[in-house]
Amino acid sequence: MRVLVADSFDSSGLDALAKAGCTVTYRPQAKDQALVNEVAAAAPDVLIVRSTKVPEAVLAAGPLKLVVRAGAGYNTIDVAAASRLGIYVSNCPGKNSIAVAELAFALIAALDRRIADNVADLRAGVWNKGEYGKARGLFGRTLGLIGLGGIGSAMVPRAQAFGMPVVAWSRSLTDERAAALGITRLGSPTEVAEQADVVSVHLALNGETRGLLGADFFAAMRDGAFFVNTSRGEVIDQPALAAAVRDKGLRAGLDVFADEPSGGQAEFHPAIVDLPGVYGTHHIGASTDQAQQAIADEAVRIVRVFAETGTVPNVVNLARHTPATCTVVIRHLDRPGVLAATLDAISLAGLNVQEMENVVFEGGEAAVARINVEGSPQAAVVEAIRVHDNVLDVQVIGL
């Protein structure tokens, strides 16, 4: 299996891919047209990326079968184009959650004690205990979480260790789960903004979450509250946040920015990072040795399972619902030709097959095929399947 790795990747992962028999091309700097050229030249089956963007031009440049996002968020991959081209996309969920939660808490503590400003002043020869001695403290302050997936969930025990009550909004959070976690479920992001002293955002970026937190949300936050975003810059309205920092004294810790560079080094100077009260980091949430090792292990596992079985762990772009309207169940003797004849009959009737499986009973004498089709098979189609010598019976189940 040919694998192109187009981002920095833990060396243990490169070694493990080679050990698994893959031909590995490592091009951590390949971006944009250079990446298109690499895919065309290396003709990889699998592309592994971190923040490197994978637009349709990259997907279409070679015989790719699988793109592995060596991380959690896959908004940088044109998933719709991959689906059209029949290319699997998978990610490594949960493998960097702790690292990101650690950074989010580092930002929260840094905002409270203004650590970056302390350091900058001391380096400039200024001693100012009078100013930096003013901090509110975190104990007893309410942490509000927006999104309670892998990272949001990892925030909860950390907040509890700091003595911070947690309120949260997440689309799938139930009262039962909230009670089990020892947190309070709220009905909307705005309610979180109203009730929290510190808000931390952990949403995936997609069509529904883009710009979700805008001027209304920041208006609902308490004066002087802290806002931390380690998810994606585009989830928030950055100018609206900047206005709230200026107008109501919010402090913000931002690891991610709209239109940030996808590579390791670049010129980048968004206006918001110049505001007093805003601490920016360089999208380093996942960048710990522990997390990158775990990510590399998972990416290698995905490639290995794909090579050995043809199935893809953590795939994110398979249809959850197909237009299938019924299942045709065929109990048959396990002999050549049964499935071909069955599919011929289905095809002649103009029915579109959506999903199918064939399971064999112990001993290998008999088997059952289940074929989900779009449309309703008439009695004549069922009969055309049933008359085959090796078919035992046929059943049609509506979905």
Ligand SMILES: NC(=O)c1ccc[n+]([C@@H]2O[C@H](COP(=O)([O-])OP(=O)(O)OC[C@H]3O[C@@H](n4cnc5c(N)ncnc54)[C@H](O)[C@@H]3O)[C@@H](O)[C@H]2O)c1
């Ligand atoms: N700063 C970093 O280095 C870094 C590292 C890892 C992940 N991230 C970002 O953080 C995000 C969250 O990571 P995670 O591991 O917790 O992912 P996750 O998939 O476990 O959680 C995603 C959360 O987003 C919510 N969500 C998704 N679509 C939604 C929608 N349409 N409406 C409302 N909620 C929606 C989910 O319900 C879930 O709560 C990632 O998608 C990624 O963008 C950043």
Ligand SMILES: O=C(O)CC[C@@H](O)C(=O)O
């Ligand atoms: O690979 C990185 O450094 C960032 C990863 C992060 O944004 C993710 O979504 O997992």
